Amino acid sequence: MIFLSLGIVVPASAQQELRQPLTMRAAEDSFLVKNYLLLAQRYQVDADKALIRQAKLWDNPSFSALFGFNSTNNIKPFYIGKGGQTQYTIDQVVQLAGKRNKNIQLATTKATLSEATFDELLRTLRMQLRQNYFNLYFQQQTETVLRTQLRNLQEIVEAYTIADKKGSVAHADLIRLKALQIGLENDYADFKQQELESQKNLQQLLHTQDFYSAEMQPSDTERYSLDGLNLQQLLDYAAQNRPDVKMAQAEYLSATANYQLQKALATPNLHVGANYDKHGTYIDNFIGLQVGIDLPFWNRNQGNIRSAKLQVASEEQQLKQQQSVAQTEVLNAFEQIRAIEKRYPGVILEDFQQEYNKLIDEVAKNFSKGNISLLQFIDYFNSYSDHVKNINRFLANRMNAYEELNYATGQELFNKK
Template sequence: MAHKFIFALCTFLLSSLLYAQEATVKKTLTVTDLESLFLASNYELLIAKYEIERAEAEILQQRLFPNPTLAISELNLWSNRTHEQLAPLFGRYGRSQQFGVDLEQLIETAGKRKKRVHIAQLEKTDAQLDFEETLLNLRYDLRNTFHALQKVTAQEQQVAVLVDQFSQLSEQYERHANLQTINRADFFRIQSATISWKEELVSLQDEQLEHLDRLKRYTHLPDLRLQDLALSLRTEGQLTSLIPANLQELAYNNHLDLKRAQNNQSLAQSELKLEEANRVPDLNIGISYDRGGNIMRDFVGFGISMDLPLFNKNQGNIRAAKLRIQQEESARSGLRMALDNTLEKLVSQLRLYENALDGQPAELTENFSLILENYAKNLRAQQVTLMEFIDFSESYVDAQKAFLQLQEKYYQTFEELKYTIGKDL
């Protein structure tokens, strides 16, 4: 009996857990929720993280000292009658065995190893900037995709209302045309308009699916549906009020191209120091042992070797490194100038779109459905003509389409401003 109770309790708890998980999955997702899912599972970000780990491995490699070199030479495999008698190596073996052993170690001068480590650290910083750029690009595209889906969904809802209304009118006009109570040309007009709006509806729904598929790939949610997304248009206040007073300073500190240019400049300076250090010859210190090869039967000697910088003083590489520093300085100055122009343009565009949208209604579909229904009633009451009804429908939808496109540009411009700065506002 106790076993049955425990089994029933476990079944209940498991069902409750599954229901809670299902409810969590089916909640209405905002663009912020999609970003969280995107950050947790996007494969392009994982690939960029591997690049950072690879750069860390390069730093570790550059910290290592060069290995010593061991050489065994003058080893005779047989002997002739002229050999001298030597002390045996072990037992009775080795009385005629001759060989030499050399051990050599490279000693780098002028701090070359530390300078290479510093260059590897700057290359890691470049990999981190690549990761930030990948994240920024993907997040920028995700947000714009979400805003585009909002616009297309609002348009699809409006056109769906039109298709429904025109389909009803088409059926009514067909019955009256068959009864010859109206001109059959009116039926053809309403039927042609119905077909045209149905084609427009299918096109919008296809665009919806494309945006939704993109969001699925970003979030790794294959079962994501339109119903799971918070796509209703709502007023978010004036976006220009979110622009900080120190916008230019923020951009200078966070703009990825400027950060990369600064890192490239530091890298060029570090490479110049390394090339200057390469003028100083490295040392090779060695110790050798020779058995039976000289006047001493067991000879131990020390030696040191180095290049003589008579012809090659690394002049070309030093000159190239200096030119790269000047090149990076010029590039950084040009980036700052271009960034100033871009910020000014985006802020002006944002204000322009904001003024154009000021006072416009946010909830479009519901108002349009009500207005269209009233206009259809006037058509049935013969207070407006069929052509006036069709012209009104097309004009209203075109106007709302223009408004939605303007609203999308408004949000996209704000996202582009944040993308240019390099951080959220």
């Protein structure tokens, strides 16, 4: 009888040797400097901040000049010498009703919105990065065990094939083993496909063509705990400071600033200037002060003011909606973690894992001694495969649930450096 140890780790394949070791910290550091979407949004933030400076600038004065061509009876182009005519005018627009400050305020709120948009993009992509990283890690753990089982099972099948030819084992036993092998190969292929999908997602987030081997230490998972977290504080924080809520707040403030600006635009601007006229007035070398203002008889910006006022009301409701969504997501994420931890406490899970590994080792030993039948061995073999898949899937789901709470609150609750 062939001795089988289900816990043996086989040498890595050529493809696995090409994997680059990757910790979560290294993945995040690379992500922050390589992700094109983040880089693009950073440029957008700087571009919107530049508009604040633009809004602070005064309008340029305008200058005009008139050069005399004498008269229609005696045209003399640019006749500006003695007896000729020249006229110069300079004009400066003076914005009334605080239009300049209101434009600055509007540009400031748009820059704030751009920053909040960056934070929201970072929040979303960071969760995708971490969840794909955790999925990859636990998929690779499962893949390692399945690959070990396949290698060991292949040795048993080969031994049974030789024994079957000699007639020393039942042919039906060989058929059962080959059926078990095919099923395990299908499981391995499925997990390999899932791992490649996680690899692809990481490559897209990090903008690289490298394949990675996710590496985690016990401390990487131990810090994920609800200890010391107050649900009400998390709800309040999310309702005020989560990036998408801050985006809604910025939209509301922007709409309010625009409403104030539209009301100010109903007040016409003042034009102040100076005029010099060489011979065209009642005296030579005339200088004068020029003052002008539009007369708001028909257009008092009524439509824009009404539209801006309604936009403020709309953005206020959008803000309340986003605050409600944020609180609901925090509550659901919090309760999801509580349900997971209540059902599978970490200590109990770890003890069970150790006991199960001991059980499988004993099964392998007893099978090699002929103390259990082939059918019993196959049953334990399948049970172990299912256990490994289920436990790693659970651990990945647990880590992702904590990241959902990070995402829902917009805080780094468990990843403080």
